[in-house]
Amino acid sequence: MPVGTQGAVKGVTHRDLESLGAEILLSNTYHLYLRPGDDLIARRGGLHKFIGWTKPILTDSGGYQVFSLATRRTIAEEGAHFRSHLDGSAHLLTPEKAADIQAQLGSDIAMVLDECLAHPDSADARAIARHSMERTVRWACRARDRFLALRDGLVPNVVVSNPGQAQFGIVQGSLFPDLREESARQTVAIGFDAYAIGGLSVGETSDVMYDIVARTTPCLPADRPRYLMGTGTPLDLVESVARGIDLFDCVLPTRNARNGQLFTSEGKLNIKNACFAEDDRPVDPGCGCYTCRTCSRAYLRHLFVANEINAATLNTLHNLNFYLDTLSRIRDAIAFGRFESFRVAFHQSFSRLPLDS
């Protein structure tokens, strides 16, 4: 899922996304709640109508941004008290409030409010992780109750912009496999439309993350999509699919594009490097995106160095194409029973370029 934080994927239009084959967009509840507000969006008929995107949208719960962006946040059993990073105004995000906001936004998939822990590094990390995991399960119960009440029209003063909205639960448990398994069992017991794995990509090594994913996915129903939140590098996608993941969101392709880092079949390259100043080749000779079809590395480097907006657009088009195309090739490989050979070839190819400096 390309990330459209504030209802737009930075640097590319919706028609660009559709031409890239994007089938679903992620948008951020925290940002849209603060600006322009879920009430305003509900009055516009929901997020799809407001932003003019007709394909599916997933909204997060807002929790991750509250924990990372908001100022002076305190977490209690009730929910998370925080101050807006925009104007310092005070807010309370509860599991019920997160469900209400997403009902008003009318996304196709709503996420439950969960608590995201930082990378565990204290002596009592395990106790903290258990406490937090258990609270996340209690919050998930409250979120599900609220979601069902919203669906049944039992919550006054909240507009349900999309009656067909689904709700995903989130597995937590930090880097402790047994806590992850326990979280997964209890979250599945509540009964959601599908399940996500949260709280990874917070500083642990890839191997540790892959292990946690491998230990968690067997505890999630095989007939429901499994969503790994906030991940990751192209190799993370391949390795996580190998461990049972179906759905991803990540700002890497878009954010790194704006910083000049481009993903190719042979690895990463930084377009601002002087070695590209007179390089007439496309970013990735094997890529069919608009940027690679029409722009040389020399031109892209010039645009980046000259601070042209178009550098962001052209780089983002390429990186999103690379991510979406990689997933598309993974789906094909699975369908044709040759995922393992794809996986080996992808690793070999992706480690070829030593140019990301």
Add this chain to the structure above:
Amino acid sequence: MPVGTQGAVKGVTHRDLESLGAEILLSNTYHLYLRPGDDLIARRGGLHKFIGWTKPILTDSGGYQVFSLATRRTIAEEGAHFRSHLDGSAHLLTPEKAADIQAQLGSDIAMVLDECLAHPDSADARAIARHSMERTVRWACRARDRFLALRDGLVPNVVVSNPGQAQFGIVQGSLFPDLREESARQTVAIGFDAYAIGGLSVGETSDVMYDIVARTTPCLPADRPRYLMGTGTPLDLVESVARGIDLFDCVLPTRNARNGQLFTSEGKLNIKNACFAEDDRPVDPGCGCYTCRTCSRAYLRHLFVANEINAATLNTLHNLNFYLDTLSRIRDAIAFGRFESFRVAFHQSFSRLPLDS
């Protein structure tokens, strides 16, 4: 001509421009000379190949930016000494050098180096204007000689990237009609492929500008395009066409788009105004551009207020469409012999909106 200062129109890709019907692009010699350099672009095969734009390109001479952007510039008969606004390096731009750079860039239309005066407000403005106009004519002679020598392959160490390049002369003379007529006669006598009017839109009122244009165009050949440089508002386009102008370039549609000012058939509006926060209408109900087909004023205001890059893209698409569509409608009106009625209707419609605050 949309303005692609550094080889890109800010916020929109070449395919966007082509879908808008843009038939020619303006690019800035001063900027490209300093970065990435005309030598580098010549080694890429010229500006068309470097930026991937196959339709015509007009390059200015670099003079306007030297007079307005460069630091510590001094003008002598030889040319203009200046220091780069990027790194303070010293350069000399002569009529010959401006022709050489544009030969290396390989644009389809090259402009001669002229001297652009600021708005005249001193007691000796007329003497200054005459002195400057006469120098511009002498520079035009030198520029033409150099251009012909380049075409004949007589200038060593300069790559002629586009053997079919044309060269336009520029009429100066400040706001003095007789100096304008004298400049036009002398410039036409040198013999260029076509002619431009420079040194307007420098702070004079519209009426004064229209008068100068009306006095100048009769002195220019009827069988050659007449180009009014750096102009202007939508009304300026209509009024200048009425006085014999064929070609324009202006940053207004693109720069103002990035500042939130949108042009519509009923006048200008500033999309950041609070009155648009819940306005579900398109920017211009009569417009068929991508932005108006898919985005509400409410969404565009949100993107602008939230500092999203896409605000620049979507606003620019609309404003360029408005400008190009206005010119297209002017061409149709002329072809069907109803330009005068178009002109009256355009004025009436364009003064309708009081929302540009």
